[in-house]
Amino acid sequence: MADPLLFNPRTYDPAHFDPETRRLLRATVDWFEERGKRKLIEDYRSRAWLADFLAFSAKEGLFATFLTPASAADGHEDKRWDTARIAALNEIFGFYGLDYWYAWQVTILGLGPVWQSDNAAARARAAELLAQGEVFAFGLSEKAHGADIYSTDMLLEPDGDGGFRASGSKYYIGNGNAAGLVSVFGRRTDVEGPDGYVFFAADSRHEAYHLVKNVVDSSKYVSEFRLENYPVAAEDVLHTGRAAFDAALNTVNVGKFNLCTGAIGICEHAMYEAVTHAHNRILYGRPVTAFPHVRRELTDAYVRLVGMKLFSDRAVDYFRSAGPDDRRYLLFNPMTKMKVTTEGEKVIDLMWDVIAAKGFEKDTYFAQAATEIRGLPKLEGTVHVNLALILKFMGNHLLNPAEYAPVPTRLDAADDEFLFRQGPARGLGSIRFHDWRGAYDAYAHVPNVGRFREQADALCEFVTTAAPDEEQSRDLDLLLAIGQLFALVVHGQLILEQARLTGLEEDVLDELFAVLVRDFSAHAVELHGKDSATEAQQSWALGAVRRPVVDDARSARVWERVEALSGAYEMAP
Ligand SMILES: Cc1cc2nc3c(=O)[nH]c(=O)nc-3n(C[C@H](O)[C@H](O)[C@H](O)COP(=O)(O)OP(=O)(O)OC[C@H]3O[C@@H](n4cnc5c(N)ncnc54)[C@H](O)[C@@H]3O)c2cc1C
Numbered sequence: 035m036a037d038p039l040l041f042n043p044r045t046y047d048p049a050h051f052d053p054e055t056r057r058l059l060r061a062t063v064d065w066f067e068e069r070g071k072r073k074l075i076e077d078y079r080s081r082a083w084l085a086d087f088l089a090f091s092a093k094e095g096l097f098a099t100f101l102t103p104a105s106a107a108d109g110h111e112d113k114r115w116d117t118a119r120i121a122a123l124n125e126i127f128g129f130y131g132l133d134y135w136y137a138w139q140v141t142i143l144g145l146g147p148v149w150q151s152d153n154a155a156a157r158a159r160a161a162e163l164l165a166q167g168e169v170f171a172f173g174l175s176e177k178a179h180g181a182d183i184y185s186t187d188m189l190l191e192p193d194g195d196g197g198f199r200a201s202g203s204k205y206y207i208g209n210g211n212a213a214g215l216v217s218v219f220g221r222r223t224d225v226e227g228p229d230g231y232v233f234f235a236a237d238s239r240h241e242a243y244h245l246v247k248n249v250v251d252s253s254k255y256v257s258e259f260r261l262e263n264y265p266v267a268a269e270d271v272l273h274t275g276r277a278a279f280d281a282a283l284n285t286v287n288v289g290k291f292n293l294c295t296g297a298i299g300i301c302e303h304a305m306y307e308a309v310t311h312a313h314n315r316i317l318y319g320r321p322v323t324a325f326p327h328v329r330r331e332l333t334d335a336y337v338r339l340v341g342m343k344l345f346s347d348r349a350v351d352y353f354r355s356a357g358p359d360d361r362r363y364l365l366f367n368p369m370t371k372m373k374v375t376t377e378g379e380k381v382i383d384l385m386w387d388v389i390a391a392k393g394f395e396k397d398t399y400f401a402q403a404a405t406e407i408r409g410l411p412k413l414e415g416t417v418h419v420n421l422a423l424i425l426k427f428m429g430n431h432l433l434n435p436a437e438y439a440p441v442p443t444r445l446d447a448a449d450d451e452f453l454f455r456q457g458p459a460r461g462l463g464s465i466r467f468h469d470w471r472g473a474y475d476a477y478a479h480v481p482n483v484g485r486f487r488e489q490a491d492a493l494c495e496f497v498t499t500a501a502p503d504e505e506q507s508r509d510l511d512l513l514l515a516i517g518q519l520f521a522l523v524v525h526g527q528l529i530l531e532q533a534r535l536t537g538l539e540e541d542v543l544d545e546l547f548a549v550l551v552r553d554f555s556a557h558a559v560e561l562h563g564k565d566s567a568t569e570a571q572q573s574w575a576l577g578a579v580r581r582p583v584v585d586d587a588r589s590a591r592v593w594e595r596v597e598a599l600s601g602a603y604e605m606a607p
Contacts (some may be wrong), residue, residue: 037595039340039542041125041302042603043067048122052447054112055119058096059126065090066130071399071605074131078402081253083211084137092167096123097141103149104449106161114449115149117353121295121346128299132406133253135296137169139289140208143414144170146285147217147233149454151272156235160215168214171238172289174282177205177258181419183282188220188261190232196268198222200234203246203260210257211245213238217272218261219282231278234266276458283459287367290414291353294346294370297378297410301339304403306603308332308385311392313600323600328388329593335384336596337546340538341529342374342381348532354444357452361465362438365427366528372420373521375410382407399605421517422510426462428520432494436466443535470523473530480540481583482547483530489554490523492578500570515561519578522554545592548582555579 036045043066048059065087066074076082091097099112100120107113120142127135148160148170160170179185188202200220210216215235222230236243242265246258273281309332312322322328349366356363382404386393393400411417474490477483496516506512526547533543555578561567562575 035598036602037599039343039538040305040599041129041299042306043129043605044603050445051119051122052112054099055116055447058094058099059119059122061094062096062123062126066126067606070607072397072607074605075397075399075402078131078133078253079396081251083255084134084253087134088137088167088169095165097138097167097169098164101142101145102161102164103451103454105451106149106157108161114447115451115453116447117291117450117453118350118445120292121350124292124295125299125302128296129303130299131253131402132296132300132409135292135299136208136254139292139296140172141170141213142292143172143285143289144209144213144215144217146172146288146454147219147272147278147281148215148235150281150284150456151233153269153272155269156272159235163214166214169209169212171207171209171213171216171257172285173204173207173210173216173218173236173259174286175204175206177203181415183219183279186219186221186231188218189223190220190234190266191223193265197270198232198234198266200236200261200264200266203258205258206249207257207259209255210238210259211248211255216243216259217285219278228279229275231273231275232266232271233273233278233281235270235272236261236264236266240264280457280459284453284456286414287364287456287459288453290371290420291349291367293410293413294342294349294374297375297407298339298342298346300403300407301335301342301378301381303605304382304385304400305335305339306599307398307400308335308389308393309596309599310601310604311389313597322388323597329589329596331384331388332596333545333589333593334549335381336599337542337549337592338377338381338384340542341525341546341550342377344529344532344536344538345525346370346374348528348535351441351444353453354448354450355441358457360438362467364462364465365424365431365467365524368415368420368423369521369524369528371414372411372417372424373525375407376417378407378410418510418514421514421521423462424521424524425513425517427465427467428517429497430463430465431467431470431524432497432520434466435469435471438468470527473527473534476534477530477540477543480544480547481585482544482551483526485580485583486526486547486551486554489551489558489578489580490526492574493519493523496571496574496578500568500574506566506568509564509566512561512564512566515557515564518557519554519561522550522557526550541588541591542595544583544585544588548584551580551582555581 036042043063102113103115190198244260250256315322352363474487558575558578
């Protein structure tokens, strides 16, 4: 029987969506299965461009249906921006290959500045290009500047006619080889400071657009391109001034939400392979899975993966219910980005320790999973950048709750139009949250939830009594260690909320929280060793270390679920 918590193509039927969404998701799975594992891996190894897949998407109207918001859909009833089904598709792409996911992901990023723009002509053009099956690109990063997007050297010189001539280069730009429309970020030469920023739409087939190279060795086309005197007409301008900067950040907000479900798909496929291999490999007359440490590693991997799924599914609800008066998604979003994707790395590491040499073999999906899982924490802002962002919310989240109406599960066929009118990206420190304790109280009877709650309460005490002083608040090394502790509390919160909404088995929840207790202890010890930690902080840190509640019978029951994954899925050859 298929595990109800994991995606399995053999039994996948997304009946909770409307008929066309259900058809498209299933058709995508079928396309990959029909293509087969051998071809999928061969394309990965030979770095083939994704032309066949994009032709399938164009024929079915996959990207066009999923990525055209209702406001640009010209009455087409299936087109809307629906984060729940976008998340479902991310998982499928991650499951079959991150290269497919990436072409779709950067299409989403490229569309961000367009769907946020008032420029009706550009919006209509984008909708038409999508309908024709074109992909898009997002030209923000530059070779010299990395995360420092303030320092763009893409320069726009006014042409005297309301337009510009753009010159400069961009680096690490996905789909830059093929995009029908590239959203490019730059600044005017005649205006100083933030008022000079411009987002504009470029065409990768224009003669003044020069594709330099693919900067990575992969089917992903992560391009360097150069514009030389590229004519930017007034109708190509998407945003100007501070709004252009906000459009960049708000686009990344929408885009980076896709990383968590991409990571989940990768881990799921790898897990079927890993458990099947380990369970069928006989050493010293017994299956490898008879070793207690192997059971522990695979069980940890499984519950970490379940945690990734629960957190991400619940974050979808907050994302879709967001509005000007409810910006809680701005915390849960960087959490999906840095926490869920780094959990993905741990899941793969745990499994790779077990399957060892098998994980290198060229006919496995695992070999690419082990490589590709590393990328997700580094895209759309690094772990550091997202953790620093998360820290802005810590005081209000832990200590200063506010009342909100409950947020229900959001699988309805709504258009998430707020995502394209998020407004100024400022004021994060004043965002309030519902009380995190409610989710924990509901499961106080689960031993390891109770144990973890002691650690969460201790963190509140830390923030109240031993918070970093002014000098320490410039020590990002120390702050990030605190951020990891806070991130665990938020991770646990949404996991519990989703567990409640879906009736998760308490054995699994307890086993998962045993892992979170150990993680909190490990991060506390890390904080204890930080250069600038004060004596009070050091003693707090050691005092927050806890041992999870051990229950052999529970662990054995969860192990049975893991063991049952052996042979549960193998991709069609
Ligand atoms: C495969 C791939 C595809 C990509 N696709 C695109 C794309 O389509 N479009 C696009 O525009 N970009 C794209 N990027 C760029 C990506 O967004 C950048 O990698 C990212 O912005 C970080 O830049 P960097 O890697 O150069 O690191 P740097 O900015 O050079 O950072 C160096 C170090 O400083 C730390 N750091 C920097 N700023 C801060 C801060 N404020 N707080 C704390 N720590 C900080 C970082 O965490 C890192 O450890 C892609 C990158 C890759 C690898």
